[in-house]
Amino acid sequence: MLPDVARDAGIIGAGGAGFPTHVKVGTPVENIIVNGAECEPLMSGDQWLMENRAGEMLAGVSAVACEFEAKLKKRPRVVIGIKKKYKKAIEVIGSAISGSNMEVLELPNIYPSGDEQFLVYEATGKIVPEGGIPPMVNSLVMNVGTLVQLNDALGGAPVTERTVTLGGAVANPCVTSLPIGTSFAEIIPQLGPLVDDYVILVNGPMMGRITEDLSEVTTKTMGGLFVLPKRHSHVRRMRRPIATEIKLSKSVCEVCRYCTDFCPRFLQGHSLEPHKIMRVINYDRDLDTKTITSAQLCCECGACDLWACPMSLSPRVIFREFKKKLNEAGIKNTHNNTEPKIDPQRKFRGIPTERLTARLGLTEYDIRPPFRDNPWNVTSVKILLNQHVGAPSIPIVEAGERVAKNQQIAKIPDKKLGAIYHASITGMVTKTDSNSITIEKQ
Ligand code: SF4
Ligand code: SF4
Structure with missing residues (x-):
């Protein structure tokens, strides 16, 4: 069974969310959508995979389609969404699927075309309900990297590596x-x-984060690392403290509603209107209002702050803070409209990725880097046990034990949502605790 293969290989969503894949492929749906949008500026790992490992990716999605067909007694539709700009990937995949029942959907070169709810609408015309997920509209979105890993798993190889883009200055x-x-x-x-x-931008500039900590490690959900000058305007923007964000918002938000006009959730008919939340927060209203709780619909794409706001305010960062407060206060999302209506302006409000990259001051780093296949000569790895959505995994090895690459080293806690982990190098376990397992090459 495919869910067992995915679970035993430790596959989690490679696109960033880290949801365990065995759960996703255990729920059959009629539409399987492959996410080849790669809409975050600077990233090109998925592009490389689609050009160079297309056969493996297609074998992965075929396996999912067969699994669903057996359960549904009906062949699911398979749509491969690829950014229009990725001409070679479209050509390679287009010719590989010719004669099959799969189809390529060319996506506009806009942000956030890789958002799974955006993709579901583009591929099926269905709108994911407020606070909902794609299976609610009979759809599943899978990242190209996850599908390559699924194919590897069918051949017996667990997830011990991932494709990343390394760049910047x-x-x-x-x-x-x-x-x-x-x-x-x-x-x-x-x-x-x-x-x-310098600092390191982990993942893309829109939804990623900044760190200076070189002891941090790569994970199954990490798609890119970019070196940026510490004084770069984007770095300073991303590091602005929340107290400053709130003060600035109270001082200069002009309630122009540009943040709402570009919000992808608003544009798909969800009741998220960032300018209204900003107004309520700026006047220190109570937490439990219909307007503030709509912040729980925010997917933190950053379109409002890094593109739309003429005052360089950050509704996204402020909403993140308020979502935490709502959570701590036990206030749940009350917005669950199951029949949202697309805003007629949506088709005009996509953010051109090249313009966005320029706005972020990152054009000089927006290149197509070559593939490096010479080994990295890694001397040790620290495998975090909470890379996925769910309960942290439990180590099944101890310090002093020798492990071989691909050997299972951590398990899912009983009756919990979780993921299995494997040794990514051969060596000696030097430390285990509830957060991580360290292996030194020997
Ligand atoms: S775009 Fe900026 S200034 Fe305009 S309403 Fe939104 S947060 Fe306020
Ligand atoms: S980050 Fe801003 S634009 Fe994106 S969903 Fe949230 S409120 Fe909307």
Whole structure:
């Protein structure tokens, strides 16, 4: 059974969310949508996979389609959404699927075309309900990297590496495959940083985060690392403290509603109107209002702050803070309209990715890096046990034990949602605790 294969291989959504794949492929739906949009600026790992491992990706999605067909007694529709700009990937995949019942959907070069709710609408014309997920409209969205991993799993290989884009202000940018748990300290010097005073952007500039901690490690959901000068405007923007965000908002929000006009959730008919929430927050209203609780519908895409707001305010960051407060206060989402209506302006409000990259001041790093396939010579890995959605995994190895690459080292707690982990290098376990397992190469 495919869910067992996915669970035993430790597959979780490679697109960033980290939801365990065995649960996703255990729920049959009529529409399988492959996410090849890669809409975050600077990323090109999925593009490389679609051009170079298309056969494996298609075998992965075929396996899911067969699994669903057996349960539904009906062949599901398979739509492969690829960014229009990825001409070679469209050509490679288009010719590989010719004569099959799969189809390629060319997606506009806009942000956030990789948002799964955006993709569901583009592929099926159905709108995911407020606070809902794609299976509620008979759809499943899977990232190209996850499907390649699923194919590897069918051949007996668990997830121990992932394809990442490494770039920014470095001499040797590349797309490459890295063992899970590799420390940034082992990666960044090999890229040749071009600035002394730098930070690392983890994942893309829209939904990623900034760190200076070189002891951090790669995970199954990490798609890219980018070296940026510490003084870069985007870095300073992303590091603005929440107290400053709120003060700025109270001082200069002009309730112009541009944040709402570009909000992808508002544009698909959800009752999320960022400008109204900002107004309520700016006047220190109570938490439990219909307007503030609509912040729970925010997917934190960043379109409001990093593109729309003329005052450089950050509704997204403020909403994140308020979502935490709502959660702590036990206030649940009360917005669950199951029949939202698309805003007629939606088709005009996509954010052109190249313009967005320029707005972020990142055009100079927007390149297509070559693939690096020479080994990284990783000396140790620290495998985090909470890379997925669900309960942290439990180590099944102890310090002092020798492990081989691909060997299972952590299990899912009984009756919990979770993921299995495997050794990504051969070596000696030097430390285990409830958060991680460290393996030194020997
Ligand atoms: S776009 Fe900016 S200034 Fe305008 S309403 Fe939204 S947060 Fe306020
Ligand atoms: S981050 Fe902003 S634009 Fe994106 S969903 Fe949330 S409120 Fe809407």
